[in-house]
Amino acid sequence: MGPTASGKSSHAVEEALKRNGEIISVDSRQVYRGLDIGTEKITVEEMRGVPHHLIDIRDAKESYSAGEFVADATRLIADIAGRGKFPILAGGTHFYFNALLHGLPTGVDANPALREELEKLSTEELAARVAQRDPRRAAELDPQNRRRLIRALEIIASLGHVPPRDLLKRRTSQHPGRSDLPGIVWITIDPSKEELQTRIDTRLASALAHGLVDEVRRVREAVGDTRLNELGLEYKIVGEFLRNERTEESLLPTLSAKLWQYARRQKAWLRKLKKESTLQN
RNA sequence: GCGUCGGUGGCGGAGUGGUCAAUCGCAACAGGCUGUAAACCUGUCGGACAUAGUCCUACGAAGGUUCGAAUCCUUCCCGACGCA
Numbered sequence: 001m002g003p004t005a006s007g008k009s010s011h012a013v014e015e016a017l018k019r020n021g022e023i024i025s026v027d028s029r030q031v032y033r034g035l036d037i038g039t040e041k042i043t044v045e046e047m048r049g050v051p052h053h054l055i056d057i058r059d060a061k062e063s064y065s066a067g068e069f070v071a072d073a074t075r076l077i078a079d080i081a082g083r084g085k086f087p088i089l090a091g092g093t094h095f096y097f098n099a100l101l102h103g104l105p106t107g108v109d110a111n112p113a114l115r116e117e118l119e120k121l122s123t124e125e126l127a128a129r130v131a132q133r134d135p136r137r138a139a140e141l142d143p144q145n146r147r148r149l150i151r152a153l154e155i156i157a158s159l160g161h162v163p164p165r166d167l168l169k170r171r172t173s174q175h176p177g178r179s180d181l182p183g184i185v186w187i188t189i190d191p192s193k194e195e196l197q198t199r200i201d202t203r204l205a206s207a208l209a210h211g212l213v214d215e216v217r218r219v220r221e222a223v224g225d226t227r228l229n230e231l232g233l234e235y236k237i238v239g240e241f242l243r244n245e246r247t248e249e250s251l252l253p254t255l256s257a258k259l260w261q262y263a264r265r266q267k268a269w270l271r272k273l274k275k276e277s278t279l280q281n
Numbered sequence: 282g283c284g285u286c287g288g289u290g291g292c293g294g295a296g297u298g299g300u301c302a303a304u305c306g307c308a309a310c311a312g313g314c315u316g317u318a319a320a321c322c323u324g325u326c327g328g329a330c331a332u333a334g335u336c337c338u339a340c341g342a343a344g345g346u347u348c349g350a351a352u353c354c355u356u357c358c359c360g361a362c363g364c365a
Binding site for chain 1: 307308309310311312313314315316317318319320321322323
């Protein structure tokens with residue numbers, strides 16, 4: 001694991017070749033078909049014959065979630081190991097790693113109808129409802145964060161309350177593929193600020209030269225502006241350019257800044273994961 | 282050369298006599314998040330001591346008016362546009 005542009009993909013391939021492994025991508029955006037340049041998706045040549053999983057498994061219009069990832073990855077780990085090969089998880093979506101490690105609360109799937117309903121309420125009202133129905137959870141949540149508030153209500157609607165964290169760990173520790181299995185090797189790549197910024201800028205220049213804008217145009221036509229914004233980073237920023245909301249010259253500096261912000265959030269995740277788990281470098 | 286409109290914190294851009302260290306956006310920095318996680322959310326953000334708070338330096342420059350000016354007046358410098 002490591003931040004964007006740190007060289008995870010090629011490193012993972014090296015490890016796979018050394019250990020007779022297969023790679024499970026831990027990347028919330030590379031699951032979508034058609035997001036190639038903007039996600040720096042690995043190419044077939046770069047895979048060097050190593051099987052890669054959880055890439056291009058969804059249409060960009062569809063959604064994917066941490067819960068689905070945990071199920072898919074758990075299944076794949078068993079499957080790969082069952083074939084006598086070494087499963088390697090590689091990617092930058094640290095929340096997915098975290099979810100796989102610590103488990104997710106329950107089997108409460110996304111409920112689009114309920115979400116749509118709750119989306120109509122004011123943030124204040126949402127916070128009040130959570131506070132009323134599950135004070136314990138309300139205390140943990142940011143009362144301004146609508147998305148988390150809605151998810152909490154979704155869980156409450158199905159279970160009555162959001163299960164506390166330690167209870168959750170106990171439950172998930174009964175599952176296969178959990179965190180403290182022996183034999184896990186942790187490899188984190190965490191380059192310095194200077195190095196990472198340089199790598200990000202190099203990548204961006206290359207992405208733009210290789211048709212990033214055209215790719216975003218195609219994705220936009222396929223999924224619309226709302227979805228495009230959700231896809232984030234390149235897709236969101238270039239989308240603004242396509243809608244004439246920003247100039248072409250602003251693209252590179254803005255993307256550079258946004259990607260660095262993203263990398264910083266990833267670095268924060270690494271710090272957190274290192275602190276919480278027995279993750280050693 | 283004349284005229285008009287402008288010069289505000291790293292950038293953009295509000296404010297047009299006191300409640301202004303100065304709305305807001307961006308950037309920067311720190312952090313949160315139990316199924317949208319590249320999403321979503323929060324805090325800090327002139328300087329110095331530093332919780333509150335106190336002091337200092339600030340709104341192109343220099344003067345002036347006023348109890349009090351980023352806000353009014355004068356001159357100068359710079360920019361855009363118009364007329365020459």
